[in-house]
Amino acid sequence: MSWIDICGTEDIPLRGARTLKTALGCVAVFRTAKDEVFAASNTCPHKGGPLSEGIVHGQSVTCPLHNWVFDLNTGQAQGEDGSIATFPVRVEAGRVLIDAAKLLARSAA
Amino acid sequence: MTQKLVIIGAGMASGRVIEQLVETSPEAFDITLFNAEPRGNYNRIMLSPVLSGEQTYADIVTHDDDWYAAHGVTCRFGEHVVRLDPEMKLVEGQNGCAPYDKLIIATGSAPFIIPVPGKELPGVITYRDLDDTNAMIEAADKGGAAVVIGGGLLGLEAAAGLAERGMDVTVLHLMGHLMERQLDEAAGYLLRKDLEGRGITIRTQASTKAIIGDGRVEAVLLESGETLPADLVVMAVGIRPETRLATDAGLTVARGIDVNAQMQTSDPDIYAVGECVEFDGHLFGLVAPLYDQAKVLARTLLGGRDAFVVKDTATKLKVTGCNLFSAGDFADGPGREDIVLRDPAKGIYKRLVIEEDRLVGAVMYGDTADGNWFFQLIKDGTEIDELRETLIFGPAFQGSATADPLSAVAALPREAEICGCNGICKGTIVDAINAGATELGAVRATTKASASCGTCTGLVEQLLQVTLGDDFAMPTAQPICGCCDFTHEDVRRLIKSQELKSQEAVWQELGWKTRNGCHVCRPAVNFYLLADWPLEYRDDPQSRFVNERKHANIQKDGTFSVVPRMWGGITNPTELRAIADAAEKYDVPTVKVTGGQRIDLLGVKGEDLPHIWADLNRAGLVSGHAYSKGxxxxxxxxxxxxxxxxxxxxxxxxxxxxxxxxxxxxxxxxxxxxxxxxxxxxxxxxxxxxxxxxxxxxxxxxxxxxxxxxxxxxxxxxxxxxxxxxxxxxxxxxxxxxxxxxxxxxxxxxxxxxxxxxxxxxxxxxxxxxxxxxxxxxxxxxxxDPWAEHARQAERFQPLADLTLEAAE
Structure with missing residues (x-):
């Protein structure tokens, strides 16, 4: 694991998301009502909708294009055959850290 | 690998194919849908209630624009297909070609026009689609006399609808009694009496010689020499498969487009489905076999194995206000016996036709509740010897002392067909109910039963009652979504009466089952709160859909459109210059004048939004709210x-x-x-x-x-x-x-x-x-102006970080 500090929790809107550009494409970093932070692919596997623009509810996000609902813990789409990649993140002293190993790996290879 | 699937015709059969494809395998096909009508799939069975004014077009839409958009179907509605090129695998539409890997022809049927002089006069119309229906409604608004040629199902529905709308209607029918293919003479007589009671004149054995008029229809001339004045003539004598495209493309066509049991035509990459096909000598007009075909075709396209078989179909007819049912064979013949029940005062007639101790046909008029039970006896070939004494009274009287209204449904076997349109039998519905579909909407969603013409809704509700017993409450209003038990109206009322002034108060006091709602209920609750408590509660952008949160409309490629407000449609050179400058500075690919008297800048990148807004703000322009529920x-x-x-x-x-x-x-x-x-x-x-x-x-x-x-x-x-x-x-x-x-x-x-x-x-x-x-x-x-506020927080529109740069280091 190699943790990178990407932002403060406050930089992400409550029940909202911001994006992160990576070698694997755009990653969305979500913040729930209870200040939990999740990171997952920003791209809906259905029609490529930007998930960071979706409504964040509970520990889920709804795609803004066609309302696919993803569980942010597993990346699994509810009632659909599809899922998004999720990435390890943790919050320490109000800072959001993401595991860069997985994100940087491919470009290094 | 996604294949290109082109479908010609957006009717009920092809609609069902698309449903099955997108449900089973949404990525398998990139679907393009042509339709000559300028609209998508609607429930044609329900055109009669639209004609009579009981329903509107909106009520009978099966797939709306949002549905097609949600499933990625490219719609080319209002565009005729000119030609097929099976060699090049191209469909040529009026507005250009569409290449295909697989093609489905679903052109349906065309009305048969009797070849009499005057058939092309204005005022002579057919009855097939919404445009015909609207033309009839428009004609009926002017009043006057209407002549309907054809006393079959469609003709009578047209006649009933036009009479309902105040026209003076005469039906001309070539044969001796109405609907002779589905009804015997006695039922035909009762039907005639019912219709005459509504002021419709019925002329049987009436043959049309010519339609007369100078520039517009004025009268109908009969073979007998009699003339009937007419401001409107509806031709409803029958339909024939619409096969012209297939014939021109060199496919094998008999009466309909020839298909095998997998719905494949003589070209292996071209399929056909619906009223335009001919299978094993059969043509199809009722919806149930079309849905069977659709299921087979969808499965075939996805690489599965299935085969279409022709089944007996019962007809439950919907001439508005008349209950008719017929199934099997009810012609007289040697060795055939009848059981007949008549109750003239109530207008009830039931006739069962028995051959060798088995029921072979049933015709019912007035009371058709037991129709499905009889139909099942016919299909199963059940020996009716022991039931014979009380057979005609229906299942309620078989081996049971009391006539419980639910016992007829309870007595049906699992294989009994409940929903004729979709071919759903009792067992499937009961299984769905036991698996948790405990209300009508859920049964519809999981099995499709009662989701087409709706005549079996009562039966499905009775099945719910029989299966769930006391747990079943007759449906009341629907809750907003699965997160709560309240309707929209309840929530609005409770927010006011209990003075709920925050989302948290609503979740808590109204017993929300989720932490903070979902994309269905939260935007609604957010609006209700801000409308009722403007000072105490503020709009929550995170409870709004992307367009209202971004204050711009998201386009399908992820870019946005920007529409500045032009008060009352008035602008000036300064504003126009600012718009032109912004369009150049941010490389706006499309500048369009909207229908609302302003200018739309389409194709702006998300991260440029705060900057283009700031520029427009400087010239005095503010948001046009072209994205908002406002x-x-x-x-x-x-x-x-x-x-x-x-x-x-x-x-x-x-x-x-x-x-x-x-x-x-x-x-x-x-x-x-x-x-x-x-x-x-x-x-x-x-x-x-x-x-x-x-x-x-x-x-x-x-x-x-x-x-x-x-x-x-x-x-x-x-x-x-x-x-x-x-x-x-x-x-x-x-x-x-x-x-x-x-x-x-x-x-x-x-x-x-x-x-x-x-x-x-x-x-x-x-x-x-x-x-x-x-x-x-x-x-x-x-x-x-929300733009001015957002322009101040431009950094929120940028990515948090760019890890691709770090990776390179």
């Missing part, structure tokens, strides 16, 4: 300023209204129009609120529509002064904000509460003043 535009004409017909300053009034109303959130979008005279150049009479200026003052109309539905406004009030026009308009918008369900446009809301209720509330001067004051209070918060 005031969109006030369309105006030039009124007395320039027009020689103008009666009032319509532009000035439009600008005033827009400046009062802009920024306010409403349940759905709101569009206004102000016309300076009754010539109505601003098209005010199809707006949510439309004002038409006249010499004596202002006619305020509300609840118009010009989208999915087209509806003229209804007159709310006539007022002499501009100030009163503004007061009534503002009060109406506030009443709508306080009472409507989220996502109901004003016309939907007014249809629910009634214009009289709205007018009564607004006619009360105190209430009107309260509404205006409440609106102004809310506007003290929301009459601001």
């Amino acid at each position: 005031l969109r535009t006030v369309k105006t004409c030039v009124g007395t300023d320039h027009c020689r017909f103008g009666t009032q300053d319509s532009t000035g009034l439009g600008i005033k209204l827009e400046q009062i109303l802009w920024g306010a959130w409403t349940p759905h979008k709101v569009k206004l129009g102000v016309s300076g005279c009754p010539r109505n150049c601003a098209e005010a009479t199809c707006k949510d609120v439309g004002i038409v200026c006249v010499d004596s003052g202002y006619q305020v109309g509300v609840a118009g529509a010009a989208g999915m539905d087209v509806k003229e406004t209804e007159r709310l009030v006539d007022v002499p002064t501009e100030a009163e026009a503004i007061e009534w308009t503002t009060a109406f918008v506030q009443l709508y904000r306080e009472n409507a369900r989220y996502l109901d446009r004003p016309y939907k809301w007014v249809a629910k509460v009634g214009l009289d209720w709205v007018r009564d509330r607004l006619a009360d001067a105190d209430e009107r003043a309260r509404l205006v004051a409440a609106f102004e209070l809310s506007q003290s918060i929301y009459r601001v």
Whole structure:
């Protein structure tokens, strides 16, 4: 694991998301009502909708294009055959850290 | 690998194919759908209630624009297909070619036109689609005499509908009794009597010789030499498969397009489905076998194995207000016996045809409740020897002392067909109920039973009752979504009465089952809170859909559109220069003039939004809210300023209204129009609120529509002064904000509460003043430019970090 500090929790809107550009494409970093932070692919596997623009509810996000609902813990789409990649993140002293190993790996290879 | 699938014809059969494909394997095909009609799939079985005025087109839409968009279907509606090229695998439409990997022909059927002189006169129409239905409705509005040629199902439905709309209707039928293919003489007689009771004249054994008229239909001439005056002639003598494209493309065509049991035509990459096909010598007109074909075809396309077989179908006929049922073979013959029950006073007739101790046919009129039970006996070939004494009284009298209304349904075997349209049997429905589909909507969603023509809704509800016993409550209103047990109306009422002023209060006090709602309920609750408690609660952007949070419309490629406000459609060189500069500076690929009298900049990148807004703000331009459930535009004409017909300053009034109303959130979008005279150049009479200026003052109309539905406004009030026009308009918008369900446009809301209720509330001067004051209070918060606010937080529109750079280091 190699943790990178990407932002403060406050930089992400409550029940909202911001994006992160990576070698694997755009990653969305979500913040729930209870200040939990999740990171997952920003791209809906259905029609490529930007998930960071979706409504964040509970520990889920709804795609803004066609309302696919993803569980942010597993990346699994509810009632659909599809899922998004999720990435390890943790919050320490109000800072959001993401595991860069997985994100940087491919470009290094 | 996604294949290109082109479908010609958006009818019920191809609609079902698409449903099955996108449900099973949404990525398998990139679907392009051609339809000659300028609309998608609707429930054609229900055109008769539309004709008679019981339902509207909106009620019978199966797939709307959103559905096609949600499933990625490219729609080319209103475009005729000119030619197929099986060599090049191309479909040539009027507006260009579409290549395919697989092609489905679903062109349906065309009405048969009897070859008599005058058949092409204006005023002679057929009865196949919505346009025909609308043409009949329009003709009926003028009144007069209608002649319907053809006493089959379609002809009689047309006749009943036209009579309902006040026309003087005569039906001409070539044969001895009505609907001779489905009914025996006795039932045909009862049907005739019923229809005559409604003022329809029936002429059997009547043959048409010519249709007469000078430039337009005037009369119908019979072989007998008699002439019947006619302002409208409906030709409903039958249909034939529409096979022209297939024939021209060299496919094998007999009466219909020849297909095998996998619905494949003589070209292996071309399939056909629906009324246009011929299979094993059979043609198809009822919906049940078409849905079977659709299922087989979808499975075949996805690489599965399935085969279409022709099944017996029972007919439950829907001549509005008449109950008819027929199944099997009911012709007289040696060795056949009849059991007949007649109750003339109630208009009931039942006839069972028995051959060798088995039921072979059934015809029923007036009371058709036991039809499915009889149909099952026919299909199973059940020996009826022991039942014979009481057979005609139906399942309620078989081995049971009491005649429980539910026992007929309870007595049906698992294989008994409940929903004829979709071919769903009792066992499937009971299994679905036991698996948790405990109300009608859920049964419809999981099994499709009662989701087409709806005549079996009662049966499905009885099955729910039989299966669930006391746990089943007859359906009441639907909750907003799975997160709660309350309807929209309940939630609105409780937010007011319990003074719930935050989302958290709503979740807690109303027992929400989820942490903070979902994408369905949270936007609604957010609106209800901000409308009822403008000072205590503030709009929550995170509970709004992307467009309203971003203050721009997201486009399919992820870029956005930017529409600055042009008050009343008036602009000036400075504003235009600023728009032109912005379009150049941010490389805007498309600049379009909108229908709401302003300019749309399409294709702006998300991260550029705050900058383009800041630039536009500097020239005095603000958000046009072209994305919001709020005031969109006030369309105006030039009124007395320039027009020689103008009666009032319509532009000035439009600008005033827009400046009062802009920024306010409403349940759905709101569009206004102000016309300076009754010539109505601003098209005010199809707006949510439309004002038409006249010499004596202002006619305020509300609840118009010009989208999915087209509806003229209804007159709310006539007022002499501009100030009163503004007061009534503002009060109406506030009443709508306080009472409507989220996502109901004003016309939907007014249809629910009634214009009289709205007018009564607004006619009360105190209430009107309260509404205006409440609106102004809310506007003290929301009459601001969201672009200016967002432009100040430009960094929120940028990515948090760019790890691709770090990776490179």
